[in-house]
Amino acid sequence: MSTLQFPVTAHPSPATEDRRREILANPGFGKQFTDHMALATWTAEAGWHDGKIAPYGPLSIDPAAAVLHYAQEVFEGLKAFRHEDGSVWAFRPEANARRMSRSAHRLALPTLSEEDFIFSVRALVAEDVEWVPDYGTGETSLYLRPFMFASEAFLGVRPANEITYCVIASPAGAYFAGGMKPVSLWVSTDYARAGSGGTGAAKCGGNYASSLAGQLEGIGHGCDQAVFLDSETHTYIEELGGMNLFLLFSDGRLVTPELTGSILEGVTRDSILELAKDMGLQPEERRITIQEWKDGAASGELAEVFACGTAAVVTPVGRLVWEGGECTVGDPDVNGGAGATTLDIRRRLLDIQYGRAEDPHGWMTRLV
Ligand SMILES: Cc1ncc(COP(=O)(O)O)c(C=O)c1O
Structure with missing residues (x-):
């Protein structure tokens, strides 16, 4: 059971259909992002809370946020693929969820449950499903980047008491656009x-x-x-x-x-x-x-x-x-x-x- 919910605040001015099509025709890798992102917060007192799907945009981060000084941060990378019938699938997302937990443990970050991880990814992809490249457009996919970082403003060296979790999504084109070369x-x-x-x-x-x-x-x-x-x-x-x-x-x-x-x-x-x-x-x-x-x-x-x-x-x-x-x-x-x-x-x-x-x-x- 997922404990977090991800209510949606829709982007007030999402990319136009023409713009999206233009991007999807030649997405490259990691340069273009969808209209929304998933967010959640963890605090030592309240645990994980405040999950949401929000308009994609800059995060406001305190200059004293621990991640900027001590690199208390972990991330994941996985892809969503469009199948011929229009459905969208992820490859072994539970393996990424488990690895993120292991990474978080090593970096003294809180762990997110497998269910919450998959739920956050699913909520974002559902909202931005138009950004998943069509089946048959080559080796294209929607690359998903979940990450969490120490957002607490504190310069002491210890595990932070406030953590931000975020998932962003980026349409990805064929890796070997010019043909595969060793x-x-x-x-x-x-x-x-x-x-x-x-x-x-x-x-x-x-x-x-x-x-x-x-x-x-x-x-x-x-x-x-x-x-x-x-x-x-x-x-x-x-x-x-x-x-x-x-x-x-x-x-x-x-x-x-x-x-x-x-x-x-x-x-x-x-x-x-x-x-x-x-x-x-x-x-x-x-x-x-x-x-x-x-x-x-x-x-x-x-x-x-x-x-x-x-x-x-x-x-x-x-x-x-x-x-x-x-x-x-x-x-x-x-x-x-x-x-x-x-x-x-x-x-x-x-x-x-x-x-x-x-x-x-x-x-x-x-x-x-
Ligand atoms: C250092 C490193 N090794 C290996 C891999 C391959 O891992 P995966 O197959 O889960 O993408 C990655 C990430 O993609 C990586 O960053």
């Missing part, structure tokens, strides 16, 4: 994204801030993104700044770094581990050294590498670049360098998300 990765050894006992397993803003210097270093070396290693030994692969990684060996082993506490437990990662079994692959979660990647690429035993996450679903990885060397997995002359199994996994996930295939694992939840 990404190149820089092996970041100067910078780690997260460390033992830290917040790497939580989806909190600080992890992303700490990944940016490594990203910039990668871009400086001509790469698209950086792959982060464990912070103690700089030996084991962890993940990218915003995606998990999989290595497929030619004998059918599909290997992903095990969850050591400094890696985010991706919903896509977990789903691919399930799908792999359906596909007759041998999924493995274990520590993987960066040397195993380099050796596998050299010997040809490493057949495919891909990254995965909600935004891009599955992204092939081609070049791996490090100080003094590089290697490549995949043949650029076949499917532009994307491996056949990578493409198969990607298609299977998308087919479930858009309702084109059976959903044997019960991953889809109807929102509208």
